[in-house]
Amino acid sequence: MSDGRAGMENQALGLAEAVQRLTPADITVKRVRWRRIFDKLPSALKTDWMLDPSSDPAAPGPGEAWPDLWIATGRATLPLSLRVRERSGRQTLVVQTQDPRWRTAAFDLVVAPAHDRTEGANVLPITGSPHRVTRAALSGGAAAFEAALSALPRPRVATLIGGRSMAFDLPEGHAADLADRIAASIADAGGSLMLTFSRRTPEAAKQVMTARLAGLPGMIWDGTGPNPYFAFLHFADHVLVTEDSANMAAEAASTGAPVHILPMIPLKPAGKFARLHADLRERGAARLFDGTLTPWTYEPLNETDRAARVVLERLGRA
Structure with a gap:
């Protein structure tokens, strides 16, 4: 319900x-x-x-x-x-x-x-919160995108971008800076991009990030056609997620892929988000994005079960 x-x-x-x-x-x-x-x-x-x-x-x-x-x-x-x-x-x-x-x-x-x-x-x-991300669900969601994503150069980097909320904002200038940092890290690693925006992503931020990241190998979902979210998580070697979404961070940490937290512009003290990210760091699942794609391992979260x-x-x- x-x-x-x-x-x-x-x-x-x-x-x-x-x-x-x-x-x-x-x-x-x-x-x-x-x-x-x-x-x-x-x-x-x-x-x-x-x-x-x-x-x-x-x-x-x-x-x-x-x-x-x-x-x-x-x-x-x-x-x-x-x-x-x-x-x-x-x-x-x-x-x-x-x-x-x-x-x-x-x-x-x-x-x-x-x-x-x-x-x-x-x-x-x-x-985090209960969610639907399981190995079986990700595998099922990946089937429709197998041809498009499985051959992408590795590391494959799923990038999950949120947007404006009561606690955070994503203005155009900050979005451009994030895009440049993401592009540099993927280019240095010789990898590829799998990018999706949320309903809360400001249009200006969406446009500037799309323009600055379009030259990378991979896929930028424009919101039309089947949603590749589960496929992105299935194929990801790394997951980048903006700090405004507790749900996306917890779901990413259920995959076993390294989770990198992307900073946003704070509108008030981070509070509960800071506590969640600290929890994920203590579990070894997440780190603040430092511009590199160094791999690490951890026990995937299984809190819903x-x-x-x-x-x-x-x-x-x-």
Whole structure:
């Protein structure tokens, strides 16, 4: 259950798929949104009739049972998650990912990023957030790009560029400087580039980076056609990721490829992002980008599966 945005849905779905890998399970994806006039109301005041008509029904249909497990992500799902235990007669285990920032004890389990410092007896802190990156998923996603990427000169460098957020910015000048540093490192190593932007990447930054990196061997995804994100991670010998995205950094650290953190322009103290990057450095997964592509090894993160095992313990199926 999520609001349907990819970053949100992938957290809930990633944890559900991890549970499914450990025990037979059927997964149903549901998306919910609130009518605009009610969207900003506190979660405690929201009721079902305030939902937008486009929302999937949260309750089971006639003749259907409540699920054994409810996994939800994001603010939009909180009012529904809070009532599931009561409505199901406590037959449903309610798991919320991310920090709900409100009444953590009302859920059976909260799987929260350790860098958020969420506290509570039912809180499971993990490095990063649950996600869908597995060896099998990456291999499957790579199939459509095998011809285009497998023959690229090595080291193959996946470069994941974020954008403006409350904490960071990527103005044109800084984007140009990053592009020049990336180009120099790949050229010095005789490698190739696999570049993708996020929805938050400013257009000016996207244009200047594309122009300055287009001469390298490789692929720059322009947002059209199939998304090569999983393929890029599958074929990567190194991953460069901007410091604004906790999700991309944790996903990159699940591959076993060296993760290089690209600096952005801070708009406020880095806080939770600094804590995440410190965690990844302590695990040996990530380092600040120093302009070189020196390889190293580490044990890939497997936090989503760890969370799934805890969920199964709570279900009594471990």
